[in-house]
Each structure stands twice: as C-alpha cells, then as structure tokens.
Amino acid sequence: MSTPHIVAQARQHTLGDLPRRSARRFGSKTAIIDGDTRLTFAELDAVVDRTAAALDAAGLTKGDRVALLSHNCWQFAVLQYATARRGVVLVPINFMLNPDEIAYVLDHSGATAFVAEDGLTVTAHKAIAGADLLRFSIPLGTGEAQPGWRDFTELTSFDGPLPADVLVADDDPTRLMYTSGTESRPKGAILTSRALLWQYASCAIDGEMTFDDVEVHSLPLYHCAQLDCFLNVDVYTGATSVLLPAPAPAAILRAIEEHGATKFFAPPTVWIALLRCPEFDSTDLSTLRKGYYGASPMPVEILQELSRRLPDVRFWNFYGQTEMAPLATILRPDEQLPHAGSAGRPAINVETIVVDDLDQPVPAGTVGEIVHRSPHATLGYYRDEEKTADAFRNGWFHSGDLGVFDENGYLSVVDRKKDMIKTGGENVASREVEEALYQHAAIAEVAVFGIDHPYWVEAVTAVVVPKEPGLDPDEIIAFGRTVLAGFKTPKYVVVVDALPKNPSGKILKRELRSRYGHLGRP
Template sequence: TESLPKGAMLTHGSVIDQYVSCIIEGEMAEGDTVLHALPLYHCAQLDVFLGPSVYLGSTSIITAKPTPENLLPLIARHRINQFFLPPTVWIGLLRSPLFEQHDLSSLRKGYYGASIMPVAVMRELTERIPQRRLWNFYGQTEIAPLATVLKPDDQLRKPGSAGKPAINVETRVVDDQMNDVAVGEIGEIVHRSPQLLLGYFHDVERTAAAFEGGWFHSGDLGVLDDEGYLSVVDRKKDMIKTGGENVASREVEEALYRLAGISEVAVIGLPHPRWIEAVTAVVVIKPGVELTEAQVIAHCASQLAHFKTPKGVVFVDALPKNPSGKLLKRELRLRFERHYGG
C-alpha cells in the first residue's frame, strides 16, 4: 500500500517456518478443500494459504475473480470448507443479493486479514454463517507474513483484536526508546522471528532502521491488554494529528460501522487551515439508504470525543483498493487533499 515498492528478502527457510505457524495456528488439515480467490503475487494468499495447502496435500480451488458472483457459486459447487478474504471482500459477500441463494453450509473455517475487520461486520458474519469458525491473521510481507492470530473462541470475547503471537514469533509493543509500554498504552509493534526477512534488497539504511534495537519495527501502532492480546490501533502513517491531538482512524471507523446505513468507510486526515489535519470520513452507503453529512457527524459525536468526530464527510460509490482488497488510503488523501480549500 506504499507508493514506492521495496524488496523484502525472505529465505526458503523463513517461508517454511511460516507455513508451520499457519498450519498449527489455523488448524489447517490434509482433508481441507480450500478456495484461493486473491492474486497469488500477494503474500497472504500465496504463503499463508496456497503454500500450506500444498505442504499438507489438501485440495486447492484457484480462481481469479474475488467477486460475490464468482465466489458464492464456487463455495457451493466445490463444498469449500476453508476460505480467506480481506474484510472488504467479506463485506461484499454479505451485501450481495446472491448470498442467501447459495448453500454455504460446508464453510467451516473462515480467515480474514490484510486490514482490520470492523467489529459490526465480524458479528454479522457470525450470525449469518453460524457454523463457520473465524480466525484473524495479522502480519506483513517482512515476516512471511503471519505474525499474530486471533482464534475462533476469542472472536467475540476480544472483538477487534489481532490476538497473540504465532508459534514461531515473539511480539512486543514499545516506545521510541524500545521500552515495553504499559498495558493499554499505544506503542509500535515489533517482532523477532525466524520467519523475518534478511533485509531490504539494495537498501542498507532501510534495513538498519527496520531492525533498530534488535527487533523488526512493523510500522504499526498497537496496544496490549492485561491478557497479552494485541490490538492494532493504526499504521503510524495513518495516525491523524488534528489540533494537537492524535486520532486513530480505526477507532473512528469502528464507530461509523455502527451506523446502520454505512456499507464501507475509510477515515483519513486531510489538510485543514485551522486543524492542520481534519478527521474526514469517506463513506459508501448501502443501496437504498439515504444519509446526510449532518447525520453521520451527529452519530459520531454521540460516540466519540469531540476532537475525534469527523470535521467532514465525503460520499463515494466505492473505495479504492489494490487487487488484494486492501484499502488505498493514500489515493483518497490525494483525491480529496483540497476538500477544505488550499
């Protein structure tokens, strides 16, 4: 999701270690029939699901179109029991009129990752596919990519959490001096693992910065609770600094997803003459629903502190995503950078 790509050098050994983490933590088995719907150049689909499936000898169904019109019939026809999608695509399935027309009773293991699953959507998934157990896999390319796992029994007990470190991973949340932060305090998520990259291709400076202090710096901000469960607060680059306060876009997005008429939302900071950055909601409305900017702002004001409430709302037909389903907030920031003038 960055504008300039960087090459993460992973060994075969680190990828195989990561397969083992996925298989153990995700309860994958030889008898699974797995649907692979995202591009195989994306490490989540390739190394968290297809690679472990080949390693185990399970059955793989590969398709190139992650759309409801394609996926729902495939699940029913092939009796798929294991399936991974990013939250944006799970949302698309739930909103499709085809959802209720197909037999999804074979689907027993569901996985999400690549971005945060809104708590309201996770609860809806549990209600509408009750036999399906759900895992959250969190990580990034540099760790091959699995880092932490929220398992099925914790989905409703720890909604929104990224879980605990996978079997081959150590994870901490630290301040800028590499000290562990207190329970409930925000810090940077760092990892140590045999799954990690050797470094960035032809970029010694970036490699040294990433491994400063002997741990890999993820670039994500997180919080640990009193049971050691990790919650990802935001990407460092997505933290909004408005009027001298820090606002995590994810917290605002969670509040917005509790408004019934919203299908998808992205919260970004946009340049503002008074606030420097203004919290701004980019909203996709469910079909047949009417919402105004005033209604959206009033909803947020009833649930959030004043400085976290969006200063503006932009309505769009769709949010920009990469082929793997990740939201491209940088595109929204560029598209609407003059929303408040300037």
C-alpha cells in the same frame, strides 16, 4: 561432491521442494483447480520440473530475478515453485500498478525476465520501455499478447532434459515482495525459504489447516496474504486449492458450493460483500467450516451477522505484514467476540512486544511500536542497508505499527506509525500519493490520510491548499487517476485555505482525520 554439500542436499527443505514432497504423499489427489484445468499433486510437481528446466535452458541461473504480472492462475503457482527450485528469485507485481510504477520495480529488482498474462502485456510493454528482458505471456485469454512476448506454454510444456539440481540454502533469497511501506517508493522485502516455511507451519498449526481442506483463493496472489498464508500452506499440507481470478462475490459463492470448499480467506470488505450478495441465502455453503480475515479488524456487527448466517463457520483474524512473510499474530475463533477488534496474540513461531521510542518494552495498556522476533522475518530490504538496519535495530523487527497489549496479552493495533493507509486490502503510502498530487500545477500544499469507510475500511483522502482560488476537487481526483493506480487515487478531496500545523510546521494529520472523518460515513 564434498561431504558438506551432500549433507546440505539431504537436509534441504525449501519452497521449491513442497510440490515434490506433497506429490509423494498425495500424488493422485487434486492440488489445484483453475477453471477447466485440474492438476493432481503429481501433475503439479511434473509441470514445475518442466518449467524449472525451461528456465535453466533460457539461461536463468540462481540469484536471477523474474518479474510476474498476472491475475490468479495455475501458471502463477507453477512459476513460483519452478523459480524457487532453481534458486531464481520471483518478483510478483501488483497488476493494478501503472507502467511507471511497474518500471520502478523492474529496475530496482534488476529483473532479467518478465512474465505477464496476455491481457497485461500492453501495460508491461510500456513499463519495459525497450529494456532487454526475456518476455513470456501467460495465455489466459484476457487480451492479445504484444509482439515479442513468447508463449508461457513453451516453459510448461518443455521436453528437454532436466538439469542437475541446484542447492538452495534456507536463507537464500526466494522472493522479492515490493511493499508500499511508508516511503514514496516501495521497498523490496527479501523472503527466504526459512522465513516462508516457518510461517507456513505457524499458519497450519494456529489456523488449524489440514490435508482434507478445500479452499477457494480469490484475493490476488501477488499479495503474500493469499499466497503464503493460504495457497502455499495448502500445497504444503496436501489440501485442494480452487483459484479464482478476482474476489467477485457471486463467483466466490458458486465456487464454495460447486467444490465443497471448507475454508475461505478475505479482508472484511469482501466478507461484507458476500453477505450483501443476492445469491448468499440461496447458495449451499454447508461445507464451509473455517473463515479467515485480515488487513483490518472485522466490525463487531459484521462478526455477529456472520455468526448468525454462517453458524458452523469458525473465524480467525490474521495480523501481520509482508516483512513477516506475513503472519505475526492471530485472534482465534473463541476469541472473536470477547476480543473484537483485537489482532490477538503472537503466532506459535513469533515473539511480539510493544516498545517506546527508546526501544524499551512498555507495560500493558501503554501504546508503543509493535516489534517482532521470528524466523518469519524478512532477510532485509533489497539494496537498502540503511532501512534494513533501522527496521532491525536492537535485534527486533520494527513493524511501523502502533499497538497496545491488554492485561491478558491481546494486541490491538491503534495506528500506523508513519501514516500508512489500508484501503480495500491494499497498502497505500500517504507520502507517495502526496508526491504524485504535487505534480498538479495548481496545488500549493497537500496532506493525504485515511478515514474510516464502511466498504473500503479506510478511504484515501486528500486535503489541498490551492495556489489560486477556484480549484475543483473533481479535477484533482481526475488528475490522480492519471498518475496513480486506481486504489491509490483519493476517494475524497477537500480544498482549504490552510493546513493545520504544529509550531514546528508539521502537518497535524490527526486533526485532519477528526475534521473530515464524516466524509466516509453513510
């Protein structure tokens, strides 16, 4: 081997290296708890090695893409480290997508293998539609795997020889995260070990995360919030992770009590659901010390209630997006009430400013687009040079969010520049919903936007102009369920004679939000 190669080997620090390095520090300590399954850090590293070797034996090589469709489970964690260890790119897929939406991700990413939990193989099989992919089913007992899907246990129990190590560079693609963005089709944000590990350092330092933490993970791991702000940081620091398949309030409370959890993350909607859960007051939550939220600001009245009912818990607000791996700014515990609603200040490895339409910085108090410089940032959008160049114009990553800094340097996000709707912790592109609804033969025009909602934070709302009078709003909602994932389907539909427009013909969505905002109020 050449000297540069062996030097690069000695200096390598990638996502795939994390389980091994934590195993050398905390080998006998519990790393992951998933139901009856418990893995120490040494056991986690060993099963990652076996799975990585099995991927190699199956013919997967550096740069290949493996799609993953699954609820939270220990196999999800193992696969992401195993693929990273071989230089294979993981493509996590939202399990709420329909077969056509999944098929787009498979085709665009060029996936050569597909791993799905048993109960999701029916949907996955429809998405594949005869494509020649390696197929593995994770046996979670959520349904019967479809014919032609090999048991994922073949990978985790592989007993063949370990292949030679693969040299993975800091900026080699490690993961493709498909983000709703603002287009009718999702974009594949390329994340590298450089982006991820710098982001983990920011989370650990600014979020005060330590090796003695025990964390309950209930939000989907296909989102980089739960995966990269929390689970992977826990593995990096040597903390213990408890995996739940879904954010069911009673199950979360039981897990915190049973495992003595010290930290927990959820969007405001889930924190609100915990407060309203009948078991809240009877559950021992005395070990909980750190609470995190994101996706939207926490309402002041909820912050006040949390401080009363969980007086020993300190809270952080994490703001960011997939392309930032995902952390950008943080509102810290002592800033919660004095700066309620703020996204805080830039994380330790992030530089954030607000710019005008000419990309010039604007003074405090002036609304503009939020832009970042950071090693957290995506390498770009897969197979889309034009969108990559636009997002990184003038040497800053453009978030697409509008924001304003106050005189003390605290950022507030005031709007989505291109009509992104954030509902229940999910991103929904209004244009995608509009294009889906336009498939209904009776719709002449449609405008989709988000309105404030006490539970969903924002509710997807559609205002429709029919081709003929008499169109029933419930018919549109029912149709939406046939062409869209459930979280993208409008919660409210209003039928009108005409949409408000400016002189150039642009639909005035701000006016629609104002006019119909009352629909989401109790």
